[in-house]
Amino acid sequence: MFNELRIPVVVAPMAGGVSTPELVAAAVNAGATGFLAAGYLSPAALAGRIEAVRELTGGAFGVNLFVPGPRTEVLLGGHAAAVAAEARRLGVQPGRPVWDDDRFADKVDLLVKDPVPAVSFTFGLPAADVLTRLREVGSHLIATVTTPAEAEAATAAGVDALCVQGAAAGGHRGTFADDTAHPGGAPLYDLLPALRLMAGLGLPLIAAGGLVHGADVAAVLAAGAVAAQLGTAFLRCPEAGTAEAHRAALAAGGRQTALTRAFSGRPARGLVNRFLVENPSAPSAYPQIHHLTRPVRAAGDPEVMSLWAGQSYALASADPVAAVLERLHSEARTAAAALQDRLK
Numbered sequence: 001m002f003n004e005l006r007i008p009v010v011v012a013p014m015a016g017g018v019s020t021p022e023l024v025a026a027a028v029n030a031g032a033t034g035f036l037a038a039g040y041l042s043p044a045a046l047a048g049r050i051e052a053v054r055e056l057t058g059g060a061f062g063v064n065l066f067v068p069g070p071r072t073e074v075l076l077g078g079h080a081a082a083v084a085a086e087a088r089r090l091g092v093q094p095g096r097p098v099w100d101d102d103r104f105a106d107k108v109d110l111l112v113k114d115p116v117p118a119v120s121f122t123f124g125l126p127a128a129d130v131l132t133r134l135r136e137v138g139s140h141l142i143a144t145v146t147t148p149a150e151a152e153a154a155t156a157a158g159v160d161a162l163c164v165q166g167a168a169a170g171g172h173r174g175t176f177a178d179d180t181a182h183p184g185g186a187p188l189y190d191l192l193p194a195l196r197l198m199a200g201l202g203l204p205l206i207a208a209g210g211l212v213h214g215a216d217v218a219a220v221l222a223a224g225a226v227a228a229q230l231g232t233a234f235l236r237c238p239e240a241g242t243a244e245a246h247r248a249a250l251a252a253g254g255r256q257t258a259l260t261r262a263f264s265g266r267p268a269r270g271l272v273n274r275f276l277v278e279n280p281s282a283p284s285a286y287p288q289i290h291h292l293t294r295p296v297r298a299a300g301d302p303e304v305m306s307l308w309a310g311q312s313y314a315l316a317s318a319d320p321v322a323a324v325l326e327r328l329h330s331e332a333r334t335a336a337a338a339l340q341d342r343l344k
């Protein structure tokens with residue numbers, strides 16, 4: 001599926017409202033591809049977005065699912081108190097810190113009944129029967145991995161491709177169940193060669209994390225990837241559903257990015273703001289903390305919102321998706337030609 005793209009770029013799934021049907025369809029219509037983010041959506045809302053993409057394009061796109069972890073009971077302790085204090089200040093109630101499975105099984109049923117060309121997974125691997133059912137209806141299956149061990153497990157599970165997420169990536173780390181083992185993640189250019197060299201791993205690799213320039217796209221292709229997956233580069237596009245305060249913080253620049261569990265209970269990279277700085281030791285408790293902080297995040301205060309962004313966010317532009325993709329394509333070709341020239 002990825003080898004046939006005119007522009008070897010995937011517009012990343014971005015849950016939380018960013019991945020609109022317009023964003024995905026614009027990518028497909030420009031000769032790249034895109035993924036809808038099913039995370040946090042109800043199955044009915046997901047069905048509506050799939051339908052909307054089909055109305056806007058006849059090309060191939062994908063849907064990304066959050067794989068639920070085991071049901072856990074967690075003690076939120078001081079973090080619950082910190083969120084309650086923010087909620088009081090903003091005049092809202094904290095959310096209920098419940099565990100849920102994001103209605104994973106219902107979304108899989110939907111995608112089996114009404115198949116899409118590609119389905120990608122993050123936060124782990126689904127059970128074998130889920131992969132079998134989706135494969136039987138013809139979907140191309142992709143697992144997000146952040147370590148060689150995860151790549152090995154995904155390969156053994158029989159997926160068709162791996163999305164390799166490096167440490168610079170914006171948003172949540174796709175790390176499997178134990179997010180305390182490698183909280184920071186390995187750099188993309190450590191992972192790509194390691195995975196390429198791994199015995200038995202013949203799967204196509206899609207590279208993600210900190211890629212915003214066409215030279216980055218050329219570099220990951222040179223390192224053996226079939227395509228580059230970019231999220232942050234499209235956050236400011238008019239087709240994206242990014243919140244205004246998030247757009248403004250990205251445009252203003254000047255902030256570092258950092259990994260944090262403060263907003264959701266799972267490591268994710270975002271722009272540094274007050275809430276992130278004041279809560280450096282939030283426990284590993286996803287999705288409980290996600291639900292707990294939802295009302296405070298929704299209040300629109302940039303110092304208390306999750307401002308997800310990859311390390312290279314400063315280069316992201318506010319141009320439409322097609323223009324960003326054409327720029328990436330042209331920069332990638334220039335970089336490849338320069339490389340060829342230099343290596344003559």
Ligand SMILES: Cc1cc2nc3c(=O)[nH]c(=O)nc-3n(C[C@H](O)[C@H](O)[C@H](O)COP(=O)(O)O)c2cc1C
Pocket residue numbers: 012013014015018037038039064121122144165168169170171172174208209210211229230231232233308309310311312
């Ligand atoms: C706002 C935002 C939301 C994201 N949501 C998802 C998601 O729902 N599913 C997923 O697999 N990855 C998600 N990601 C991660 C991307 O798939 C990808 O790994 C990342 O954007 C690559 O790094 P970059 O942002 O530097 O391009 C998200 C990233 C961002 C910035």
